[in-house]
Amino acid sequence: MTAPRRRRRSRSADAPVRAIGYVRVSTGGQVESGAGLDAQRAALVERADREGWDLEVVADEGLSAKTVDDRPELVAALARLDAGDADVLVAAKLDRVSRSVADFARLLERASTRGWRLVLLDLGVDTSTPAGEFVANTIANSAQYERRLIGQRTREGLAAKRAQGVRLGRPSSLPSDVVARIVREHAAGASLRGLATTLTAEDVPTAQGGVRWYPSTVRAVLHSQQAADLAPTT
Template structure:
């Protein structure tokens, strides 16, 4: 679904183009370590200086490019539509999107609402040549992502067929894992289990004080939870 045409804020003719530099890394490990983020910032700053952009950098850390539904990117696109910025700049196309359909819609949205997309690995996508190149690269990126997904599923299926236990082993005590499994199998929700463990001061696998439903889900999918169920 494409965004409706917006009324853009006027920019003084002699003012520099306002650019939103977008950075993204795809995994929690990269987000925690900063791997790749500083390199992206350096590239964005250099390109903005070369083109005379007034740059502001925003970041989505630990999020994939499978969809455009990312907080920093969503806010940046809304601001571009409103005319609060003129250019979206990213180090590479795959930092913005790996979906041909999503990226095509993004190009259409930019053209309709009067802003530009500049990708350092492709150039200015507002030109016909830039748009064609961007669409070709986006198509290849989507194809690669689907191949990786297919190979991963096939690999997991082969391991299951060979009797390999899957899932990350828990580092929690057996008693805590058993309690979580028993509570969940007895009908307790993830939210309820997390709240009870937090209230009782039971530490998480990493020694944290607060449990989340997502944390409980990871325990239930782990090897120790499978062992508890098998022994029941």
């Protein structure tokens, strides 16, 4: 059930709109250069000047957190908006606020029920209008759809390569004598489990430096390119 819309604190009709501008960069290099933050701040100040807003800018610097809850300055800004201490959250780009459709949808619902506005400059969106809210939802869902399509194409491409016999993943880094031994002893009748037990007991490291072998680990070696290269040619 949708929460009831919270009433805002009464204010003078001629009081300026109180806006919190939110900027974020995700890498230390961007923080040091200042380029990303400066560009975002300039865009927010320009919009605030045009609208006559009373603007305060807050920043999460060097954070690549995926959700709203992992960004402390944004969390604090949202609490102030919910409490009626500010009227608008404005960001230069949607991905500065959220990259998750579910997260962004919750943010839109929160703005609606608590009575504050979300403005995204790159989309020309202002959620105080039905059209603005519709556009925000549509673009967020489109972005998620595109990410899922990319994921599906990647999986299909990998499946096609496997079907063609292309070996994928990190190559084995086992010494050639260990590979030769596994191939030789398995050909002589040693089981996968027996080989795994013996190699573990002898403290032979796995390809990734592990200390324990499993039947699946031995099977992977037998199907590796190293093992194939040891096969005699005719």
